[in-house]
Amino acid sequence: MDLGALPVELVAILRQHWGHQGFRPLQLQALQATLQGKDSLVILPTGGGKSILYQLPPLTKTYALSVVVTPLLALAMDQVNRCEEVTIEACTWNSETSETTKQMISKDILAGEPSYKLLYTTPESLRHPALREALLAAASNGCLMSFAIDEAHCVAEWGHNFRPAYLQLSTLKDDFPSIPIAAFTATATHEVQRSISETLQLRNPVKLQGSFNRSNIKYQVRCKEIINDGTPDAILKDLVSFLQAQEGSGIVYAHLRATCDWVASALIDADIDAAAYHAGKSTHVRRSIQQDWVDGSLTCVVATIAFGLGIDKPDCRYVVHWNPSSSLEGFYQESGRAGRDGQPCTSVLYASTQDMADLHKLEKGTRRGAVQAVNEYALAPGCRRKKLLSFFGEKDHRSEPNAIGILAKPMMKRIKRGGFVAPRKA
Structure with a gap:
């Protein structure tokens, strides 16, 4: 040529x-x-x-x-x-x-x-x-x-x-x-x-x-400790309320297969069209779930993080993380599976100081230090979008009021006891 x-x-x-x-x-x-x-x-x-x-x-x-x-x-x-x-x-x-x-x-x-x-x-x-x-x-x-x-x-x-x-x-x-x-x-x-x-x-x-800014994604963080009594059932109820208010389909990510099964079952009981997807399912079942979700006949997939990688689903309207990702790169990649059509969508991260402490213990090798960046994004106040872009080297983005999470005082005390960064007053 x-x-x-x-x-x-x-x-x-x-x-x-x-x-x-x-x-x-x-x-x-x-x-x-x-x-x-x-x-x-x-x-x-x-x-x-x-x-x-x-x-x-x-x-x-x-x-x-x-x-x-x-x-x-x-x-x-x-x-x-x-x-x-x-x-x-x-x-x-x-x-x-x-x-x-x-x-x-x-x-x-x-x-x-x-x-x-x-x-x-x-x-x-x-x-x-x-x-x-x-x-x-x-x-x-x-x-x-x-x-x-x-x-x-x-x-x-x-x-x-x-x-x-x-x-x-x-x-x-x-x-x-x-x-x-x-x-x-x-x-x-x-x-x-x-x-x-x-x-x-x-x-x-x-x-x-290109720019890392996905301007159509609204980023939210929900701190588990201050959702009612902070129990798994209370957090699940909060998730159900969020999903019932959504239009269109999306993904809920969880770390463990058992968690995927439990959350999916609870969502089904709440009349939400959901299915669990993980390596414990047969290849045939996984492919069927994936195709149903892509076609729009299945609303919500509760899955481990491998789901969604490279799948062509432009109209995914939300991505929820039931557990924090082990790295901010991973979180960005996973949350970015929402809104590929450029239309408004939402990223929700559920996180607690215990989640972050557990992830920190599992860190090893060249990935040491990755959890601290997730901790800063999840548990410290400030514009979530600005934190993400700054992490990837983009420094000139203005803070957005609706992307700022402010923690209650009880949460701040727990963060201090957990040994992670304590947010200053916003």
Whole structure:
């Protein structure tokens, strides 16, 4: 493709497959970086149009394949289905892919004229010898266009804990030195950006970052200790009241499977259309719940944090955290699943000093200190939005009165006893 005519041709492809008349801010720069063979780190808010940035490049050539690394099998399948909707040939290679299908994909790539434009896989499956062999062949004959690391914050957050395969993505640059790597995420502090770049061995990456401000989200924090008598039943009653006042669908996040089951059951008893979603459910049940929620036939999903990652549900109207997230990056990512259509929505966080103390005890390794940032957001007075943006390096946002939470005196005393930051009078 002639780089001089690049923008015009890219817009034509955009219109043909997605029906959009033009690009959003930073999209064109990100596409040009990949097409010019440059590594990139792209940070755009949830709903900012990241998927187009790795789906479009291979469409610029007759025979070109881009590999997309995703954290979850369900996310890969969802992406493949969405590619089919916009007439893009895509496939997935993962632990659930049959050997027959893997052989077919491998043969197709090795032939030198791949029929697929996108191959979705996971960090673990990317190490499969047959897939690696096929991709090396594609690189040598010029058919391999790029590697895209979706939800790239997982490199920093999961690689050092339960997904070591994320750290092994560092071998991509060793094995495919001439193939550009594009890392995409909605949340990354400067430290996380550095971790992503170093782990993936990005070479002078083009860094593109949009604003972290999700202006349509109203942020609320509800302190458990001062909700009536502070018991789980009192907090649950408060949640029921909130949900009954909402229009549209949403998510309630909880840490434990048992908590998901208990909360979902209580919501159902209160005539709220809800279902529990977690790894204890069968794959079939989880997929059914997810599809019902996306279609709008299910109102509320009570789930562990994996739910919602990459799911295309623009009209999610609320996200509730029954427990605080273990990091502010995680909270931003999860709460950002609401209001991707740009319409007003709400983020509610239930938190207590005991919650924060429990999270603090569980901190380990490179993530030490992350809970303190959550504590500052949840239990100290001030504009929640301003705190979030400041955490990600945006300093010029004005405080908003309706985003400020003021704690009662009993709560302040509990914070002092718990050893966390005691808020000053607002």
